[in-house]
Amino acid sequence: MIDYQEILSRYRPTQEEEKRLKIISDDIIGKINGVCRSRGLRAEAIIVGSYAKGTNLRDGDLDIFIAFDRDYPEEIINTEGLHIGHAVLPNGREKYAEHPYVSGEVGGVKIDVVPCYKMRFGDKKISAVDRTLLHTEYVNDHLDEKGRDEVRLLKIFTKSIGVYGAEAKTFGFSGYLCELLVIRLGSFENVIRYFSRAKGRVLIDRDERFSDPMVLIDPVDPDRNVASPVSLESLSRMKIASKMFLSAPDERFFQIERTKKNVQYHDRGTCIIIYSLPKPDLTDDVIYPQVYRFRSVLQKIMEAHEIRVISSEIDVSDRIYVLIETPACAEERIRVHIGPPVDTDNAIDFVNSWKARDRSRGPYIVADRLYVDVFTGQRSIEDIVRQEIFNYSIGKNLDRFKKSLEMIRFNVGMEALPILDKFFGADVFRT
Amino acid sequence: MIDYQEILSRYRPTQEEEKRLKIISDDIIGKINGVCRSRGLRAEAIIVGSYAKGTNLRDGDLDIFIAFDRDYPEEIINTEGLHIGHAVLPNGREKYAEHPYVSGEVGGVKIDVVPCYKMRFGDKKISAVDRTLLHTEYVNDHLDEKGRDEVRLLKIFTKSIGVYGAEAKTFGFSGYLCELLVIRLGSFENVIRYFSRAKGRVLIDRDERFSDPMVLIDPVDPDRNVASPVSLESLSRMKIASKMFLSAPDERFFQIERTKKNVQYHDRGTCIIIYSLPKPDLTDDVIYPQVYRFRSVLQKIMEAHEIRVISSEIDVSDRIYVLIETPACAEERIRVHIGPPVDTDNAIDFVNSWKARDRSRGPYIVADRLYVDVFTGQRSIEDIVRQEIFNYSIGKNLDRFKKSLEMIRFNVGMEALPILDKFFGADVFRT
Numbered sequence: 001m002i003d004y005q006e007i008l009s010r011y012r013p014t015q016e017e018e019k020r021l022k023i024i025s026d027d028i029i030g031k032i033n034g035v036c037r038s039r040g041l042r043a044e045a046i047i048v049g050s051y052a053k054g055t056n057l058r059d060g061d062l063d064i065f066i067a068f069d070r071d072y073p074e075e076i077i078n079t080e081g082l083h084i085g086h087a088v089l090p091n092g093r094e095k096y097a098e099h100p101y102v103s104g105e106v107g108g109v110k111i112d113v114v115p116c117y118k119m120r121f122g123d124k125k126i127s128a129v130d131r132t133l134l135h136t137e138y139v140n141d142h143l144d145e146k147g148r149d150e151v152r153l154l155k156i157f158t159k160s161i162g163v164y165g166a167e168a169k170t171f172g173f174s175g176y177l178c179e180l181l182v183i184r185l186g187s188f189e190n191v192i193r194y195f196s197r198a199k200g201r202v203l204i205d206r207d208e209r210f211s212d213p214m215v216l217i218d219p220v221d222p223d224r225n226v227a228s229p230v231s232l233e234s235l236s237r238m239k240i241a242s243k244m245f246l247s248a249p250d251e252r253f254f255q256i257e258r259t260k261k262n263v264q265y266h267d268r269g270t271c272i273i274i275y276s277l278p279k280p281d282l283t284d285d286v287i288y289p290q291v292y293r294f295r296s297v298l299q300k301i302m303e304a305h306e307i308r309v310i311s312s313e314i315d316v317s318d319r320i321y322v323l324i325e326t327p328a329c330a331e332e333r334i335r336v337h338i339g340p341p342v343d344t345d346n347a348i349d350f351v352n353s354w355k356a357r358d359r360s361r362g363p364y365i366v367a368d369r370l371y372v373d374v375f376t377g378q379r380s381i382e383d384i385v386r387q388e389i390f391n392y393s394i395g396k397n398l399d400r401f402k403k404s405l406e407m408i409r410f411n412v413g414m415e416a417l418p419i420l421d422k423f424f425g426a427d428v429f430r431t
Numbered sequence: 432m433i434d435y436q437e438i439l440s441r442y443r444p445t446q447e448e449e450k451r452l453k454i455i456s457d458d459i460i461g462k463i464n465g466v467c468r469s470r471g472l473r474a475e476a477i478i479v480g481s482y483a484k485g486t487n488l489r490d491g492d493l494d495i496f497i498a499f500d501r502d503y504p505e506e507i508i509n510t511e512g513l514h515i516g517h518a519v520l521p522n523g524r525e526k527y528a529e530h531p532y533v534s535g536e537v538g539g540v541k542i543d544v545v546p547c548y549k550m551r552f553g554d555k556k557i558s559a560v561d562r563t564l565l566h567t568e569y570v571n572d573h574l575d576e577k578g579r580d581e582v583r584l585l586k587i588f589t590k591s592i593g594v595y596g597a598e599a600k601t602f603g604f605s606g607y608l609c610e611l612l613v614i615r616l617g618s619f620e621n622v623i624r625y626f627s628r629a630k631g632r633v634l635i636d637r638d639e640r641f642s643d644p645m646v647l648i649d650p651v652d653p654d655r656n657v658a659s660p661v662s663l664e665s666l667s668r669m670k671i672a673s674k675m676f677l678s679a680p681d682e683r684f685f686q687i688e689r690t691k692k693n694v695q696y697h698d699r700g701t702c703i704i705i706y707s708l709p710k711p712d713l714t715d716d717v718i719y720p721q722v723y724r725f726r727s728v729l730q731k732i733m734e735a736h737e738i739r740v741i742s743s744e745i746d747v748s749d750r751i752y753v754l755i756e757t758p759a760c761a762e763e764r765i766r767v768h769i770g771p772p773v774d775t776d777n778a779i780d781f782v783n784s785w786k787a788r789d790r791s792r793g794p795y796i797v798a799d800r801l802y803v804d805v806f807t808g809q810r811s812i813e814d815i816v817r818q819e820i821f822n823y824s825i826g827k828n829l830d831r832f833k834k835s836l837e838m839i840r841f842n843v844g845m846e847a848l849p850i851l852d853k854f855f856g857a858d859v860f861r862t
Contacts, residue, residue, distance in 0.1 A: 199774045236773040236796045243779050268791055269764025269809060308739070310767065311792075311804070327763060333700025336741065342667040343630045348674050351859055360699055361742075364857040365667045373742070378700060426795040428782055 004188075007254045008149055011156050013058050021051055024106050025062055031088045032066055032113070041080060042069040043115075048132050050175050053139040055151040061110040065133065067118040074099075081115025089113060095283060099129065134220040135176050142183045153188040154178045159256045161241040161429040163234040168288035169316070171231035173238070180216055180226060196242035202227075202235060240428055263425040265412055270310055271329035272410035273381060274419060277320040277401045287316060290395030295322045297392040298385065305331045305376075305384055313426070315419035320398070323419050326381060329409065333378045334360045339370030382407045435619075438685045439580055442488050442587050452482055455537050456493055462519045463497055463544070472511060473500040474546075479563050481606050484570045486582040492541040496564065498549040505530075512546025520544060526714060530560070565651040566607050573614045584619040585609045590687045592672040592860040594665040599719035600747070602662035604669070611647055611657055627673035633658070633666060671859055694856040696843055701741055702760035703841035704812060705850060708751040708832045718747060721826030726753045728823040729816065736762045736807075736815055744857070746850035751829070754850050757812060760840065764809045765791045770801030813838045 013021070025047050032045035049063030050056035066084055068077050078099055085092055085102025089111060092104030101114040119130040143151065155178050158164035163172035173181075181191045184204060195202070202214040207225070213235045214227035245253045275298060279287065291314050302309050302324065313323040339350045347370060354363045354372045361373035389402050410420065444452070456478050463476035480494030481487035497515055499508050509530055516523055516533025520542060523535030532545040547560040574582065586609050589595040594603035604612075612622045615635060626633070633645040638656070644666045645658035676684045706729060710718065722745050733740050733755065744754040770781045778801060785794045785803045792804035820833050841851065 232798045233796055236799050240773045240778055240782065240796070240801075243773075244782070247779055266791065267764070268804070310765075327758065332758060333698070334741075342671045347671055348678055351671065351675070360697065361855060361857050363859055365664055365671070365859055367663045368667050370671075370859070373699070424792060426792050428794055428796060428801070 002249045002251065002254070004149075004153060007156060007251075008152060011057050011254075011256065012149070012152060013056060013060065017058065020107060021060075021062065021109065024109055024111070025051070025064065028062070028064055028088050028106070028111065028113070032064070032084055035084050035087050036066070039080070039083075042072075043067060043080070046133060046136075048136045052136045053143070053179065054145075054148045055139070055143070055155070055175065055179055057152060057155060061112065063132075064111065064113050065129065066113065066115045067133065068115060070117050072117075077115045077117070081113075084115075085113040131218075131221060131224075138220050139176070139179045139183070143179065147182055150182045150188040151175075151179050153254070154182060154191055156254045156256060157188070157192070157241075157245075158238070160253055161237055163230075163237050163241075166229035167285050168292075169284045170234065171229050172234040173230060174226070177216065177226050177230070180219070184216070192242045192245060194242075195238050196246050198239055237429055244428075261421070261425045263421045265410075265414070265416075265420060265424055267412050268325070270325050270327060271381065272323060272325045272423075273329070274408040274410065274417065275322045275324065275385070276406040276408065277398055278404055279316060279319050280397045280401075282397060284316070286397065287320070290398045291316060291320055291322065294320065294394040294398060295324075297389070297394050298322060298324050300392065301385055301388045302326060302381075304388075306335055307331055307381065311423070313419055313423040315417075315422055317418045321417070321419040323410075323423050325423075329382075330378055330380045331376055331384060333376060334373050335376050337372050337374045339363060339372060341368050342370060343368065382409075433680050433682065433685070435580075435584060438587060438682075439583060442685075442687065443580070443583060444487060444489050444491070448489065451538065452491075452493065452540065455540055455542070456482070456495065459493070459495055459519050459537070459542065459544070463495065463515055466515050466518050467497070470511070473503075474498060474511075477564060477567075479567045483567045484574070484610065485576075485579045486570070486574070486586070486606065486610055488583060488586060492543065494563075495542065495544050496560065497544065497546045498564065499546060501548050503548075508546045508548070512544075515546075516544040562649075562652060562655075569651050570607070570610045570614070574610065578613055581613045581619040582606075582610050584685075585613060585622055587685045587687060588619070588623070588672070588676075589669065591684055592668055594661075594668050594672075597660035598716050599723075600715045601665065602660050603665040604661060605657070608647065608657050608661070611650070615647070623673045623676060625673075626669050627677050629670055668860055675859075692852070692856045694852045696841075696845070696847075696851060696855055698843050699756070701756050701758060702812065703754060703756045703854075704760070705839040705841065705848065706753045706755065706816070707837040707839065708829055709835055710747060710750050711828045711832075713828060715747070717828065718751070721829045722747060722751055722753065725751065725825040725829060726755075728820070728825050729753060729755050731823065732816055732819045733757060733812075735819075737766055738762055738812065742854070744850055744854040746848075746853055748849045752848070752850040754841075754854050756854075760813075761809055761811045762807055762815060764807060765804045766807050768803050768805045770794060770803060772799050773801060774799065813840075 029045040029047065036043045043066050046065045046067050047062070048065050050060060051062055066081055082094060082100055082102060089102050089104030089106065092102035092113070094100055095103050099115050101112060103110070103112045105111065114129060116129040116133070119133050155164060155175065158173045158178065163170065165172050166174035166177070182188065185191050185194055205215050205217040207215055207217055210225045210228065212225055212228045212230065213232045214230045215225050216227045218224040218226045241253065275294070277294070295312055295314055299309050299312065307326050310325040310327065312325065315321040340347050342365065350370050351363050359372050359374050363370050363372040365371070385407065386405070389405060393399055394402070460476040460478065467474045474497050477496045477498050478493070479496050481491060482493055497512055513525060513531055513533060520533050520535030520537065523533035523544070525531055526534050530546050532543060534541070534543045536542065545560060547564070550561040550564050586595060586606065589604045589609065594601065596603050597605035597608070613619065616622050616625055635647040635658070638646055638648055641656045641659065643656055643659045643661065644663045645661045646656050647658045649655040649657045672684065706725070708725070726743055726745055730740050730743065738757050741756040741758065743756065746752040771778050773796065781801050782794050790803050790805050794801050794803040796802070816838065817836070820836060824830055825833070
């Protein structure tokens with residue numbers, strides 16, 4: 001049997017931490033409201049996020065919004081928001097979501113101070129930031145003390161199997177989605193049972209407007225699928241982890257800290273190349289989509305050269321890394337070049353022009369088409385990528401780093417890299 | 432301009448040859464009828480084939496049928512047919528089509544003496560041999576002297592581009608199909624124009640019962656598509672050759688004898704292996720289907736080991752040869768093994784059982800499925816084929832030769848082989 005209370009006692013904030021969070025948030029709220037008064041701004045600080053909902057885990061962050069009256073123009077919100085943020089977080093740095101905001105630290109607690117418009121239920125235009133205010137209200141109305149701990153268990157579970165977080169890095173379950181799942185299904189174990197039995201798409205709400213792998217409609221915004229970030233992979237992980245937990249309950253499903261696996265690098269008889277770019281100083285949600293794009297560009301280059309991609313991996317740590325595994329480290333010496341069908345008007349031109357050119361074989365016919373085997377001037381994969389990467393966009397922040405692209409050919413004796421640990425340690429759950 | 436008369440004068444039988452054929456066939460017919468009389472058989476000799484239709488090319492064969500009254504049982508036809516055949520062709524050898532028959536040579540002319548039932552137009556059961564009698568009659572009724580020469584031109588053309596002959600070796604245009612094309616379209620050049628413009632399937636008759644690439648209904652048997660043996664490749668060759676001939680008329684389209692091409696063997700950076708079996712003493716129509724099957728079995732073995740087949744070739748000369756080209760001469764060291772979807776009941780078993788076994792990577796999730804990368808115990812392609820060939824049938828006459836399978840790895844310096852000439856010399860037209 002799993003001792004849920006013991007698990008909660010490890011990950012729930014201590015009484016001391018709760019006290020500290022209360023003192024810090026009261027202090028920041030007071031300061032923000034003071035600045036607003038002194039600058040004559042019709043705005044007020046509101047505490048939001050998991051702390052405000054009582055579903056926070058130990059060592060969590062504080063999210064504080066500055067809600068402005070709706071008649072302020074956007075520019076005022078942006079400039080005043082940053083001004084107030086810097087005023088209350090002296091060591092803060094500017095970041096950008098829907099509005100620019102300030103992120104800093106007080107007494108060991110990470111704090112985001114984010115400007116937004118005041119919002120009431122039923123108001124027309126709902127921005128992501130506005131919606132957060134309504135979420136806090138909704139969750140507090142629907143969860144009791146026991147429910148909050150059920151949410152905490154679900155967060156610990158999803159974190160430990162690597163599917164917690166809606167952001168582009170994970171495409172998993174947001175904190176709010178965890179809260180709604182517990183509200184809808186009643187308890188942590190009900191949620192797990194539900195996913196262990198789920199087949200195909202997980203439609204907690206049936207709504208044909210959404211084709212995502214999982215659908216759960218936001219109770220405060222009926223046009224929004226709260227589960228839309230959940231990727232098919234994250235959903236699959238959640239399903240299999242739920243099955244495995246029920247068939248053999250184990251503490252490791254509540255183990256947020258990853259014990260470093262003893263990953264063995266070994267010769268797979270393939271060509272593994274790691275492509276690495278400098279990492280721009282931007283948030284994960286800006287970087288990750290471009291890293292996925294970088295990977296898909298590399299896959300496209302391979303495809304264009306008829307080089308089969310066996311597997312791939314990505315990693316963002318000190319730099320951006322993409323790993324591409326192929327059967328060999330060079331393209332093939334010849335390529336079967338597909339010509340037109342024999343029925344077409346340019347069929348003869350194809351035959352005549354290729355008969356006059358250097359080629360390995362043909363033109364010849366298979367079924368109703370012409371083909372010719374051409375010499376490729378065989379190049380290493382690195383040479384191909386070095387040339388062709390400039391024909392593709394890998395995102396506005398990464399494009400300028402193309403010239404700094406580094407390519408590392410894997411060999412068994414090389415020093416450890418996080419992406420290689422991820423690759424060789426690939427597991428049902430994210431490593 | 433092409434001098435068709437000059438071409439015909441090269442390939443049409445000489446007057447001297449015609450005279451010799453007449454003497455030989457009259458002699459054989461007389462002898463057959465003599466034997467029939469002396470044995471009291473109600474049967475008579477009939478000359479059929481292209482000689483009987485006046486569409487024969489130089490150095491052709493003679494086909495003589497012994498037509499028996501329809502009330503003879505099959506056994507009598509078979510035994511008496513062979514007896515008569517041996518009587519008139521002392522050096523004859525027995526062969527087998529619908530009935531056994533004797534094939535021999537007289538005065539340098541190859542002669543087949545084939546027993547069959549007498550046949551009249553409208554009779555119910557029509558065998559392939561019976562039908563031949565009707566074809567001879569039909570063609571003689573519909574072709575004049577000029578038409579016969581037009582057929583000869585079409586035969587020379589299709590022979591020179593490698594699509595003459597309905598048998599399994601070629602899957603091309605039979606002599607009878609050439610005759611019908613000229614009867615239907617009027618002349619050699621009309622036929623060429625027709626094919627040069629044809630798009631997609633060539634439906635000279637529209638008949639939904641047939642899905643072959645080309646359809647032309649037999650005027651003596653409305654249930655039969657005379658063009659059914661024509662493969663998509665042969666049809667494609669005919670189309671492109673017709674286009675090329677019309678755009679640049681050239682004598683080489685009437686050059687039956689192949690000038691040996693100067694084929695350059697060269698390194699394609701691939702693995703070319705030639706699989707060779709002894710050739711049983713059987714007709715091409717029995718051997719070729721099994722050779723195609725042999726090739727497709729080799730392709731299936733490659734597919735089962737995820738080894739990509741780049742190209743292939745077959746050749747039947749002193750032995751049976753199949754060439755298979757692959758990127759490398761050994762399988763890969765690892766294989767991505769596809770597991771069940773995460774939703775299935777045995778998903779957990781897959782995970783647990785693979786976690787206990789030797790593997791390169793995983794089990795891991797892609798989309799909604801489980802995968803694991805397994806070690807293959809890398810073997811050479813020869814080793815794989817040597818083991819796996821016994822799990823497949825390659826036809827009743829070839830199966831017993833599996834133990835004699837020879838595998839030759841191509842290298843640039845090796846001695847010439849017809850299959851390599853075919854492979855490296857692959858052309859729009861058959862080499």
